């Protein structure tokens with residue numbers, strides 16, 4: 223497990239490995255209880271998962287969102303909704319090629335898969351489908367994370383089984399659930415802190431916070447039809463995490479006036495995604511049924527507004543909606559369908575969303591906190607054409623310290 227992850231974080235990881243080897247070797251020669259204590263202290267098991275992501279020396283952090291790969295068995299799994307001229311020899315492997323090209327074109331700092339990573343019904347072995355689906359992310363050596371959609375568990379693994387398999391894969395920072403919470407609905411609720419630039423005042427602060435949630439699959443309540451929703455237990459965890467991060471950010475060292483911006487990623491859109499039309503969103507809404515959110519509103523949007531730090535939400539699920547619209551200060555965005563075995567629209571290319579957070583240059587010429595968050599999409603054509611570039615959020619003058 224250790225060696226399989228060493229490439230993500232560069233050479234420090236390798237030094238850690240060698241040192242661990244030394245500790246283990248030494249442990250053969252001393253009393254067992256002492257040595258267990260010593261190795262535990264030097265290497266808390268969660269160290270790897272807590273390895274800090276941070277902004278680079280270019281003052282940017284770039285995230286590639288991949289929504290709805292619907293991966294099944296690879297080259298034997300056909301494409302859906304492509305033009306007749308594109309259907310010949312089209313399979314899951316086209317999804318793999320697209321993912322490799324997107325990673326090459328954007329070289330993101332993190333790849334986020336927002337669910338329906340595999341299409342369980344058509345997969346003969348869920349573990350194999352997951353391995354094949356995430357293979358381009360793994361070979362890129364870029365850290366990646368995933369959440370569950372409503373189709374991931376339809377094959378040979380349960381929702382817990384799928385998430386456990388993902389957490390054990392190479393180069394991922396995904397977690398089964400937060401360590402500090404004993405009871406929480408779903409699998410794959412966790413957060414990541416993105417640190418400021420090395421050598422600046424913000425090196426020890428999380429300047430961008432990412433939240434990942436399991437939006438479930440289908441309602442288990444007989445009187446409520448349709449899709450699942452984000453439960454009170456998950457909202458409580460989000461509230462506490464957001465409050466804890468805010469507290470750390472507004473206290474020393476380098477105390478800030480307000481919370482660092484946050485971004486939330488999950489699969490099923492919130493009911494509030496239905497608040498827009500073409501006059502006030504960027505992108506398209508081509509789904510005949512509009513927005514496929516749960517039939518009840520569990521209040522997560524209100525929870526987000528109240529917490530105040532999350533500036534944008536990114537979901538998948540509706541493959542042929544790809545817009546961003548702003549409601550009460552929060553951008554509600556779709557990734558746009560990515561996978562070739564996912565339903566789509568013939569002649570309307572598969573796509574993915576990119577988000578870049580950029581830091582402010584301080585008067586001293588070093589990097590500060592996050593100044594703006596921008597987004598665009600790329601479509602799977604010959605040139606991976608970038609479309610719909612927009613600013614999602616920028617620090618207002620009043621907030622500048």
Ligand SMILES: *[C@@H]1O[C@H](CO)[C@@H](O)[C@H](O)[C@H]1NC(C)=O
Pocket residue numbers: 300301306309310311312
């Ligand atoms: C596309 O090819 C698959 C087999 O690979 C076939 O099952 C499907 O019917 C074809 N679709 C169209 C629209 O031709």
Ligand SMILES: *[C@@H]1O[C@H](CO)[C@@H](O)[C@H](O)[C@H]1NC(C)=O
Pocket residue numbers: 304308309310311312313315316
């Ligand atoms: C899928 O990949 C095949 C083989 O590389 C290619 O011929 C075909 O054009 C691709 N289809 C699409 C829709 O990109």
Ligand SMILES: *[C@@H]1O[C@H](CO)[C@@H](O)[C@H](O)[C@H]1NC(C)=O
Pocket residue numbers: 422423424425426475
């Ligand atoms: C960051 O933390 C390290 C380790 O605790 C400390 O040595 C360093 O002075 C801190 N830097 C800043 C800018 O707060």
Ligand SMILES: *[C@@H]1O[C@H](CO)[C@@H](O)[C@H](O)[C@H]1NC(C)=O
Pocket residue numbers: 497498499501502548549
């Ligand atoms: C978007 O515009 C429509 C009218 O065209 C309006 O009904 C809706 O409330 C607007 N949404 C937002 C979030 O402003």
